[in-house]
Amino acid sequence: MARKRKGRDISGWLVVDKPAGITSTAVVNKVRWALDAKKAGHAGTLDPDATGVLAVALGEATKTVPYITDALKSYVFTARLGQATNTDDAEGEVIAESPIRPDDAAIKAALGGFVGDIMQVPPQFSAVKVDGERAYKKARDGEEMALAARPLWVEELLLIDRPDEDHVVLEMTCGKGGYVRAIARDLGEALGCFAHVESLRRVWSGPFQADQGLSLEQIDASAKTPDLDAHIQPLEVGLNELPEVRCLAESVAKLRNGNPAPVIASGVDYGEEVWASFDGQAIAVGSYRGGELHPSRVFVR
The missing domain is CATH 3.30.2350.10 (Pseudouridine synthase)
Known part of the structure; x- marks a missing residue:
């Protein structure tokens, strides 16, 4: 037991x-x-x-x-220009250097290539699984891997400061699964100068x-x-990205038992994922179909 x-x-x-x-x-x-x-x-x-x-x-x-x-999330990060590292951040070993330092105009022009739907190869030192093992474990053993590119939605990528010629401060708003270290790495390659993340802060998430x-x-x-x-x-608060529908009192027990039940909805499309509340408290999440909620997750408190 x-x-x-x-x-x-x-x-x-x-x-x-x-x-x-x-x-x-x-x-x-x-x-x-x-x-x-x-x-x-x-x-x-x-x-x-x-x-x-x-x-x-x-x-x-x-x-x-x-x-x-x-949900969307936003990061402010400082990229160090002129150096690539094996981890794509300041903790790694420098593996390539360049004397090139692009000006602000060149950096802003390059940022446009990283906005919208992009494909991104995760860093070698990442939690991506390769043959059932985390990539960072293989990387620590000196193994180099050909990691598959993954889709990422980047809402915005802005140059917000240039403290000196070696550093740029960027702000990125993106969707799920983004690696800021990969953005810095790829930006450095696009600019022909190499780059890695020196510091990183997530300023909001959903x-x-x-x-x-x-x-x-x-x-x-x-x-x-x-x-x-x-x-x-x-x-x-964790459900604010989903439309809310309201439970009838007689629907609460049915939904909590995982069964479809009538709900009151407005402006919700058939098949849309929604959450149902009763007296302001979440009861279930599920699919709205013709006046009923078909629950996929239920909350028991």
């Missing part, structure tokens, strides 16, 4: 302003401990040296993680903003107290 996981049954979102030097998994573990939460997970990994928004889902909110992962985030010091200081609970955002 499986052991029952200990902890509180709490559901919602806690936004962390992740510092550099710690993994996303370690942040989740810290939050779970501080809240004595039974279940927690994050919506989108940040590299250990990256900072910014790490949205931690608690309890039933973990069922809404895919909607945050799929509905979550960096200025909402708690520091690890704040989490430590208020751990196991109602003060920390007060920062938990509702589960429903």
